[in-house]
Each structure stands twice: as C-alpha cells, then as structure tokens.
Amino acid sequence: MRKSTLYMALCLFLGGAFLCSLVDANIREKTMIERLTSSILLTQELGLTDLALFTEARYTRHPSQADLHSAFQDHPMSFEHFPTGSFVQPPAHLVP
Amino acid sequence: MKQFWRTQRYLVDFTISSLQRRKGKNLSLLLVYTLIVFLLASVMLFCQSLKREAAVILANAPEIVVQRQVAGRHALIPGEYLQKVGRLRGVSQKRGRLWGYYYDPGVKANYTLMVPAEDVPNPGEVVIGAAFSRVRGVGVGYYFNLYSSANKLFSFKVAGILDTESELVSGDLMLMAESDFREFFTIPEGMYTDLVFNVTNPREVQNVAGKINERLPDTRPILREEILRTYDAIFNWRQGIVFVLLSGAILAFVLFAWDKASGLSGEEKREIGILKAVGWETGDILRMKFWEGILLSLTAFLFGYLFAYIHVFYSSAVLFSPVLKGWAILYPDFSPIPAVDGLQLATLFFFTVFPYTVATIIPIWQAAVTDPDTVIR
C-alpha cells in the first residue's frame, strides 16, 4: 500500500474524529447546561457571588468580594501563599 | 490539475520514506509536539469551559452587594443601613446577608457558613454541600462538632445535603439557622456580613450604586458586572501558572524551529542535490519539505487536541486537579461542560502548525536553489 494512502487514511480518521468532537461538544453542551440549573437556583436563592473552587483562603474562595489588601495582609511584599493565587488575581475592578 | 495532485502524492510518499529513515528522532519529535499541543489544548478547553460556567451561573448573582469597610478591611454592617439608604428607585429587594468562614483543624478544610433567606434549617440542624459531606465523612442524620472562637462546642445534625450537581457553587457550604450563626460567631443582633440589593433594570444599577455610595460613605458596592469580570479574568493567560505553561510551550517550539533552521546536515544537502540532479525543480523540493512540515504538525495537532478533549471532558481534567486543588482539602467534584471557542482553536492551530512548517522550509531554501552540480563534487 502506498505510504501516502496510509497517511491520508490516518488524516481522514483523525479529521473525522475531530469533527465528531465538535459535534459531541455541541450535543453535550446542550444536555449539560441543564445540569447548571441547580447551581443557578441556589445562586439566586442564597445570593451567591463566587464559585467554590478554591477554598484555601478568603480571597481565593470569594475573589470578587476580596478587598485589595487581603492578599497582602501579612506583609506587603509577601506575594503568595497558595498555588491558587497564581491563577486567581485580585478582582479586576480593584486593579488598574 | 490531476497531474499536480499526483505529483504531490508522490512527494508525500517520498517525505514519509524520508521521515522513516530517522524513525527514532522523528517519532520522539512527534511525541513531544503532541504533548505540547495536548497541554495547551487542555488548558484552553478547561479554562473556556470554566469561564463559561461561571458566566452562566453568576449571571444570577445579586446585582449589588454592599460591603462595609473599616480601616480598609471588610467589617460587619449594621442592618439599619437598609433604612439609612432610604428609598431607591429600581430596587426590588434588599436584605442583609449572614455568611462567614470556619477553619476545621480536624480535616484542615475551610467551610463557608451561611444563613439562607428561605428554607432556613431548624436550629441545631444544618444543610451541607456535597464536598463538605465527603471531606468530613458525614451523611444525612449524622452529628458533627464545631468549636467556636470562644472554644465552645457546637453540635450540628445534618438535615440535608445540597445537590451534587451544584457543587461548583455549594461544595463547601453549611446552611444554618440565624440564631445558631449569631451564637456561633458571636455576632450581635442587627449586624450582618453584607447587604444585597436586587435591581430589576440593569441600566439603573449604576445609579443605585452611586446613591448607595453617597448615602453610606463607609461602604463600597460590588456590582454583578464586576463579579462577572473577575471570573472572566480567571486563568488569564497573562499571569501565573498559565503564563508559565505558555512560555514553556513557546520555548519548546522555538527549540524545535531552531533545530530545524540551524541548517542542514551534509547528508541532507547532498540529498537535495541528488534530487535536483535527477530532475526535481526547486519548487518540488520546497513542496516536499512543506509536506514534511505539515505531516508532522497536523498529526501532532489532531492527536494532541483529541487527547485534550477526552482528558478535559471525559475525565474531568484529571491531570489538572492537583494543580487546581492547590492546598485546599475541599474541592468540588464537577464535570466541565464542553465549550469550544472556534477562534481560540484556530489560534492554537495556527501557532502550532504554521511555525513548524515554516521552520522546515526555510533552512532548505538555500540548498534548494543551488545548482545540483555540487552533488558530483
């Protein structure tokens, strides 16, 4: 079998899988959006303001509610205690 | 036209044979390349998904949260402020909220304690989040103990567990009665953690916030759009771990390209000379190299992306959980919802396929345009 034939077959397969993934993303998105309903209801009822993703510290648990100083409360130059801080920054509206 | 495509197929045949001659090197190149795409695509898909979920869920957050600040720090706010602020046009509802944090040294986890506005649990009973119940190992009907700051023991019975589907927002929550909350944290009657205002008309929000600022000068309002902006900036590529990852990937690519572009070995030059000597044009040589670049980078991109897709959406980004968990003991169990941003995908494709392909062609330019005469010398 020609090598180019083999490669084209591989590309076709991968391309097909890629398209499948796009379709799958579309389908799953629609079905899973319903799963957010309970989160949405709870947010409305309790008036929640943040995701419970990073529970290490106040300013990572509620980044939108954190004041400018909470991250630096121990020392102005102490950059970061937690690994999370490297991807949760002070709220945008507080930082110029 | 048909002849052109037949020629390209022959070039691809030749290129594959050519790559097979240095199997080990090229296979490891493909592997590393795929890994890089996998990492970048995983991060991209995961972040997009999370950002979207945050945007959808938090679109239901209260329009304005009013926080009191004393000496630059978040302090308790008197309930009288609700009257002090007076009548505000556009505000449909306003109330005080009670919530706070508790560190449980037994399991080294932080909980968020809260008093709900409706369906308030009976005194002595609590409704907890699913992650909480897992970490503490308590189910419905169980009792567990917490120590207040006055070192007083409080015993609570689990009356219910919040839906596991809402773990992303509720995983660490403990909903309790107001009397219990005030007693546990020693917060006097009439004081609240913050105030929330619901404004029906989005265009009124700025006005309302402005008036609150005037009438309650020791407070700051936090608007819903600011909350949403905070979460939009999460995992921003410009900072932190994501930036390190990106830099690492870019560096790896630069290394690849440099390796390719740092010139051909004598053997490669000779080969191009032979091809020209038997009648290949410069254009054929360049096209052949182009196919070599595309072959490798396209394969790496497709494999990398597909593995990333499966990793993020079918195994809940299992490789990232240690990073995301950080030092937190309590971590919500959630499956990211697929969200594919075409623009970011196209960017990823462009930045992975294009540089490598170019890096493959550029160094052979010189050799490809030289007279084949050098071959016989």
Added chain:
Amino acid sequence: MIELNGVTKIFNQGAANEFCALKDISLCIETGMVNCLQGPSGSGKTTLLSLIACLSRPTLGRILLDKRPVSGLPERFMAEIRRNTFGFVFQRFNLISGLSVAGNVMIPAYPAGPVYKALVEKTAGLLTRFGLESKAETPVEHLSGGEAQRVAICRALINDPDIIIADEPTANLDSRLSLEFMDILGRLHDLGKSIILSSHDPQVYNSAVVQRKISMHDGQIVSAE
C-alpha cells in the same frame, strides 16, 4: 545534437580560490553515437558532463540542444530538460540511502506526476531487464557495487531519456563488471540512445562500443576523433 560554443566554466569567481575548469570549449556531439571523454583527472571531464546535462551553467559561452539554447534557461526549464532528455549515471552512483531500490528508481519520475500503476509497471520492467527484480524492496545500502550501479542505470532510464551520460562509470567496479557495464551501454546504444561517457580507464575508452573519443587536458579539448 549538442553544440557547445566558447564554453568556459570558472569556479569561485572573484574569490581567492578561483579555478578555471573549462577554457573556451567548442564542440559538436552528434545524436545516436557513443562518445567518450578521455583524459587525466582534473582535465575537466566531469565539469563538461555536468554542463551538458544541465546540472550547472557555463560562466561564458552557450550550449545548444537541437539548435535550441539551454544554458541560459530559467531553472524550471533546465530541470525539465534534465528530467526528460538526460539520464545521468554518477561516478559514486548517488543513490538515496534508506530508500529501497524501487523507491530510488522512481524518484526522477515524481515531478511529472504519472499515473501510479503505470510507473510501478515501468519500474518493474526496468528492474527485470537489469536482473534486479528480486531486490526491488531492498534498501540500497545493502547492495553490492555492481547492483548499485545497475540501480543507478535504471534510475537514469526511468524517464526514457534520449541521452545517457555516465561519469567514470567503471571507477568503482572490477574488470568483469566493467566489461558487463560496457555491454549494457552497447545494448542501450542499439536501442537508439545517445551516450556520453567520461573515463580515464583504457578498458572504457578503448572499447569497441565507443565510437568517438574526445581527449581533454587542463580544461581544453586536445583532440576529437
């Protein structure tokens, strides 16, 4: 017919190691004959062959193929002529190692994009004619000297060129294989091909197959009989 008018080739012109390989060569080579360039090494035989086969351009002078000038053509046209008119057998064969025998033979045909089936059949035919059919998938590094040369010849013939050019073809062969090679050349000549060789081996230039001897020395033609 190949005509060379006042052809001069200077390497590294302007640099310290400037070297004049050919000085003012004027020559006519008839089609359908077996020509042999004879002379010691350094006389310019290889340079002349590469100029004729459009592998390089002369510094001065012109080369015409059937009255059409070829030396001044753009690269694309020269490549086409290289491909279709000439079949070059190099002194060191210049096969691409790592590829199979069949793979090597087919390479010159790729740019023209022929139909695959036809190309495979043609290749098989050539290999059979030269006794290499059993080695079609063997990597060329595993061949003996004689086999490698036959592969080089097959490769030179894949596009049915009119003119075969062989540079020092017997330099890496023993006398038995050298005779065999001259025999092959004779057969190719019988099929109507023009042949231009270069050699300093008497077994080649004194062979009965050679019809015309062109002696060279120091980049100039001494005699052309």
